């Protein structure tokens with residue numbers, strides 16, 4: 015299997031061109047083609063013989079689009095296939111104030127949150143930095159006329175901090191001035207909560223927006239919906255977030271899925287107030303997107319907004335997030351699961 019060319023950073027590209035006896039400036043030329051998601055035929059400023067050598071070892075475009083669905087609100091859900099045949103999902107979210115891409119970082123997910131479709135079949139493998147980047151590059155090229163991509167959210171399938179090295183390599187590649195040059199302030203990384211990795215992220219000089227999928231204010235409650243809560247306590251997580259804020263100066267985001275009657279009551283507000291004391295944060299309330307792997311339900315809209323008001327009254331910055339693209343295939347993982355099931359069915363019928 016060929017290595018995605020976009021896996022390589024500037025130092026690696028420089029070493030590569032030197033290996034092939036080419037002048038150093040070719041590394042920059044290649045990086046510009048990578049950023050444009052060009053195919054090798056479009057590398058017209060490089061010698062044909064060199065491109066022929068490169069293409070034996072490297073893939074110019076490591077992702078192939080399998081299908082897409084466009085939602086009524088303009089969100090586009092893409093299903094891609096990797097060089098090795100795995101299916102991954104990404105979402106394009108166009109806004110007046112800038113266009114975002116939501117990327118996947120693993121094939122499947124090993125975290126096993128009960129409400130999440132991505133983890134239904136467990137973790138298959140980590141994506142490489144280039145495979146994560148290629149989702150952004152493909153979508154930026156595909157939506158050039160709409161202004162490309164300005165923001166990135168790592169909220170697709172997979173746990174970014176469980177694929178730590180590839181995640182930070184991806185963040186550096188997409189942030190690089192010879193690449194898409196997307197600022198750290200325009201990148202959000204969402205985690206189910208690995209405290210040691212949260213601290214390491216700040217130590218490694220990454221200052222993106224960090225979102226913690228909290229979803230419940232107490233360990234006992236969190237354990238009933240998230241496996242990771244058996245390993246780390248909410249106290250450990252909040253301490254890690256405080257340390258992230260101290261080192262980066264970036265306010266952190268707490269994601270809180272609203273599940274009807276489970277975590278949307280007055281006592282949840284009081285527990286959140288106590289837990290979040292002294293943490294510079296904003297709470298994003300996300301009405302649960304129902305999936306077919308659990309029978310949890312979101313609260314009525316009115317109840318969601320009332321919960322938000324209760325949080326604000328308790329002195330917590332909070333808002334209810336409008337979930338884009340929910341009419342196309344729900345939360346991440348569902349389009350992949352559905353397509354994979356259909357592909358399996360049609361190959362059985364052949």
Ligand code: SAH
Pocket residue numbers: 125127129130131168169170171172173174204205206207225226227269271300301302303304305345346
């Ligand atoms: N593993 C990371 C990132 C992927 S999930 C994490 O856990 O944060 C991105 C976000 O979508 C998380 O907050 C996750 O809890 C949320 N999510 C997953 N399934 C959902 C669903 N059915 N409805 C609403 N949000 C969901």
